[in-house]
Amino acid sequence: MVDFASLRIDNVDQLVSALEDELGGVSTQWWNANKTVVAGYLRSLAEATLQTQVALANGQIPPEAADMIMRNQHLAFNQTLQFTKFMTLVLAQQLLDATFRLIGWVIFNKTGVNLAPGLVQPTGAAPAA
Amino acid sequence: MTIVHAIRTTGVAGLALVLAGCALFAPPYDATLDEKTTSAYESVAKLAAQAEMGLYQDKATYPGAVDTYASIQGALAVAAVRAASAPVGGKRAEQARDMTVGFIKGCSTQVAGLAAVHKTYGVVPATGATTAMMVSCDQAAKAVGAMKNN
Secondary structure, eight states: OOOGGGOOOOSHHHHHHHHHHHHHHHOHHHHHHHHHHHHHHHHHHHHHHHHHHHHHHTTSSOHHHHHHHHHHHHHHHHHHHHHHHHHHHHHHHHHHHHHHHHHHHHHHHHHSOOSOTTTOOOSSOOOOO | OOHHHHIIIIIHHHHHHHTSOOOSSSOOOOHHHHHHHHHHHHHHHHHHHHHHTTTTOSGGGHHHHHHHHHHHHHHHHHHHHHHHTOOOSSHHHHHHHHHHHHHHHHHHHHHHHHHHHHHHHOOOTTSSTTHHHHHHHHHHHHHHHTTTTO
16 A cells, blocks of 8 residues: 655656556556556656646646646546546447458358348459358 | 248348447447547647647737637537437447547537636646646547447
8 A cells, every 4th residue: 555645756657657556456457457548648647747746846837727737637537437438338349340240241151141231341243142 | 942042032131130230339430520520639739739839828828819729619519419419229339429429528628628727827838737638639539430440
């Protein structure tokens, strides 16, 4: 478990690593299933967070502006979590289509009957049954 | 009459429904929607690049940028309406369609969020102000194009 009181992050890689550990700690199963989708967005979040932190520390932006920026980041990461669910549905559709595209062609090539016109789109004449 | 002939003459329509590649999990690819969303995303990317180059650092530049924000928001609104009308074949595909609409609206919300920062404080480069918008709009574009080449 992270000791938040002593947490000192000096660069993007450290923050990415800490975030990955934290997400994996919440759910290893979720992290393993979604890390390929989430990794790039997590790095963007880490880079932007350190930019905001440095700008705030240097007085380039007031705390109120930093708060608005981080609220936008919160919304964006919430959307990223939704995006992982969406990509799971897309993958299911792609698996379904791939399966029945192949099956459709198997049947079409032997019978000339196209049972999956949305997936099987022959360019020439139907083969002889 | 062989089974093949029977299928050909009587049952093709019914059987085809089984294998038709219905949108059970995600809506089919829509090239027009993809084009509109990508175009809006490119405008968002240009806006972010201009902000990161310091064009909007002074909040006094906000009135001059309103047309840009409005143009992007209009394009995203059109895309969201089109995405909402995608044909679906089940509750999970409906959920995916609604998520796609949500991503486009999420992009729009982030454009409004950047406009609020711009109007109130100006957009100081390298402060993380544009990243959330780019992430949300990237996801909207990816969601719309997810079923391409499937």
